[in-house]
Amino acid sequence: MITERIGNLRAYMHSKRIHAFIIPSTDPHQSEYVADHWKLRAYFSGFTGSAGILVVTKDIAALWTDSRYFLQVEEECKNNEVTLYKQSIPHAPEHIEWICNILDEHSSIGLDYRQFSKAQIDYIQGFTRLKNIELQNLPHFAKEIWTNRPDVPNHSITIHPIEFSGESTASKLKKVKEKIKNQQADFYFFSSLDEIAWLFNMRSKDVDFTPLVTAYALVGKKTSILFCDKHRFSASAISMFQELNISIHDYDSIAAMLPSLTQNKIIITDASSLNYATFEAVRGTFVFENSLAKELKAIKNTIEVEGVKKCMLKDGVALTKFFIWLEKELEKRAISEYEIGKKLEGFRQQREHYIGESFAAIVGYKGNGAIIHYTAPKEDSTMVSNEGILLVDSGAQYKDGTTDITRTVWLGGTPSEELKRAYTSVLKGYIELEQLQFPEGTAGVQIDAFARAYLWKNGLDYPHGTGHGIGSFGMVHEPDQGFATTATTKRGTTPHLANQLTTIEPGCYVAKEFGIRIENVVLSRIINKTKFGVFLSFEPLTLCYIDTNLIDFELLTKNDINWLNNYHKHVIELLGPLLNKEELKWLKNKCKMTH
Numbered sequence: 001m002i003t004e005r006i007g008n009l010r011a012y013m014h015s016k017r018i019h020a021f022i023i024p025s026t027d028p029h030q031s032e033y034v035a036d037h038w039k040l041r042a043y044f045s046g047f048t049g050s051a052g053i054l055v056v057t058k059d060i061a062a063l064w065t066d067s068r069y070f071l072q073v074e075e076e077c078k079n080n081e082v083t084l085y086k087q088s089i090p091h092a093p094e095h096i097e098w099i100c101n102i103l104d105e106h107s108s109i110g111l112d113y114r115q116f117s118k119a120q121i122d123y124i125q126g127f128t129r130l131k132n133i134e135l136q137n138l139p140h141f142a143k144e145i146w147t148n149r150p151d152v153p154n155h156s157i158t159i160h161p162i163e164f165s166g167e168s169t170a171s172k173l174k175k176v177k178e179k180i181k182n183q184q185a186d187f188y189f190f191s192s193l194d195e196i197a198w199l200f201n202m203r204s205k206d207v208d209f210t211p212l213v214t215a216y217a218l219v220g221k222k223t224s225i226l227f228c229d230k231h232r233f234s235a236s237a238i239s240m241f242q243e244l245n246i247s248i249h250d251y252d253s254i255a256a257m258l259p260s261l262t263q264n265k266i267i268i269t270d271a272s273s274l275n276y277a278t279f280e281a282v283r284g285t286f287v288f289e290n291s292l293a294k295e296l297k298a299i300k301n302t303i304e305v306e307g308v309k310k311c312m313l314k315d316g317v318a319l320t321k322f323f324i325w326l327e328k329e330l331e332k333r334a335i336s337e338y339e340i341g342k343k344l345e346g347f348r349q350q351r352e353h354y355i356g357e358s359f360a361a362i363v364g365y366k367g368n369g370a371i372i373h374y375t376a377p378k379e380d381s382t383m384v385s386n387e388g389i390l391l392v393d394s395g396a397q398y399k400d401g402t403t404d405i406t407r408t409v410w411l412g413g414t415p416s417e418e419l420k421r422a423y424t425s426v427l428k429g430y431i432e433l434e435q436l437q438f439p440e441g442t443a444g445v446q447i448d449a450f451a452r453a454y455l456w457k458n459g460l461d462y463p464h465g466t467g468h469g470i471g472s473f474g475m476v477h478e479p480d481q482g483f484a485t486t487a488t489t490k491r492g493t494t495p496h497l498a499n500q501l502t503t504i505e506p507g508c509y510v511a512k513e514f515g516i517r518i519e520n521v522v523l524s525r526i527i528n529k530t531k532f533g534v535f536l537s538f539e540p541l542t543l544c545y546i547d548t549n550l551i552d553f554e555l556l557t558k559n560d561i562n563w564l565n566n567y568h569k570h571v572i573e574l575l576g577p578l579l580n581k582e583e584l585k586w587l588k589n590k591c592k593m594t595h
Contacts, residue, residue, distance in 0.1 A: 166303025316543030369515025
């Protein structure tokens with residue numbers, strides 16, 4: 001099937017005199033997770049992960065992705081011609097130099113400008129101009145090949161009420177309009193879906209697991225335009241937007257309307273999310289800067305913070321009930337990874353304001369846990385028995401917040417010393433970073449190593465960042481703050497500020513043997529103010545026991561043990577009143593004090 005699709009693409013390339021075609025993972029909004037309509041890279045390669053670039057020439061189908069997905073690519077592409085090219089740095093455009101090296105001068109590269117940002121095309125042209133290689137914009141290249149391609153989403157839209165958002169659309173737009181005025185501009189253009197959902201307090205289900213709306217937004221000093229199909233809005237929503245001088249025009253009308261709207265105007269936007277087709281449609285002058293909406297929504301207001309804390313209570317109860325069920329059920333029978341994931345989802349569904357999963361649950365038994373973004377198949381899923389190690393990474397979307405948690409549990413038998421050393425090193429890494437005090441404004445790359453230091457001491461490491469931002473009933477991977485090993489990613493260079501939600505999730509993976517990860521959502525908060533500035537630390541919000549069966553207690557310091565005891569005491573105090581006697585007894589046993 002994949003071979004036929006690539007063959008059809010090559011025939012199309014030949015007809016257009018194209019020598020290489022680049023297919024990314026993104027949509028016109030540079031989204032990490034995309035609607036089915038935009039899953040072109042998956043369609044042509046068979047690789048279903050969220051990050052990767054497919055490059056097709058007349059001889060090669062090359063898939064570029066980072067180490068999180070190496071094992072997944074090898075499995076999903078083992079029966080087709082797609083060849084894995086391993087990126088040394090996540091999201092780095094290493095494929096561009098490779099393409100330009102193998103192509104002759106005056107060759108042509110095909111791509112869809114809608115799927116590439118202004119910044120990305122500028123980078124590509126920096127290489128292609130050296131060999132006079134032409135870029136051809138071919139936005140409809142898949143039309144005849146992908147005949148049953150899903151439509152662009154058009155689900156109904158709901159307004160996210162202030163009881164959950166904590167700030168009105170009018171208040172948020174006022175801040176954007178002040179920015180426009182201060183910079184003597186005419187418009188602020190937004191194309192990132194999570195920023196638009198936040199700014200206009202609207203939610204839908206256009207993207208799996210993420211309550212986003214497919215739209216563009218042009219905010220003016222007095223009036224604003226939402227490019228989003230009008231039939232998706234209720235009459236009351238349209239009326240509310242009209243009162244705010246916001247008009248609604250169909251999503252596809254943007255290409256026709258932008259030239260006249262922007263003629264001789266000054267437009268502020270973020271080059272990292274502005275697609276190149278839109279850039280070419282604008283007839284005014286751009287001012288490029290980091291998105292104001294991105295910066296504003298990263299700082300959670302009081303209502304959002306209280307909302308996510310309520311979500312953690314709900315999630316903690318669901319997880320407790322789930323792990324009790326898993327332990328008892330495994331005494332009677334083996335259970336598939338897929339069924340375990342669905343059962344966890346079922347426990348969450350019983351909680352108030354539950355909307356859905358925040359990503360596809362990762363339930364990895366033994367060696368499958370080493371596949372970092374593993375998804376258990378519905379058919380022929382690996383069977384889990386009451387022995388060995390199980391990694392469960394999951395999360396939920398509630399109206400009042402978003403959750404993301406990973407726990408690694410021992411199901412029975414005697415763990416090896418290697419496994420206990422790796423698990424204990426991961427736990428110590430988590431504790432070290434969570435307890436760190438650091439100056440406000442410190443970038444993720446400056447403190448990522450604190451989570452890895454003890455792992456490194458034991459010759460261990462993990463091939464992913466140590467954490468990411470998280471939204472409020474929004475994206476589970478919210479740009480930009482987080483922790484990364486290099487300054488080439490936004491997570492590495494973005495400053496940490498007070499009242500941001502971030503995950504801490506160190507891990508350790510041995511292919512075909514085991515995967516270990518411990519992950520909590522934390523809130524950055526002011527811990528101290530000195531003559532040297534404001535200092536932050538992290539408050540753990542996730543409420544779930546940490547399995548002690550895999551800990552080598554001889555490797556823990558007194559501080560580590562105190563942290564573990566205090567965390568478990570905190571979990572019991574908050575979850576205890578929400579559990580029945582049997583559940584509370586079980587949880588107390590899991591959280592028993594250590595010395």
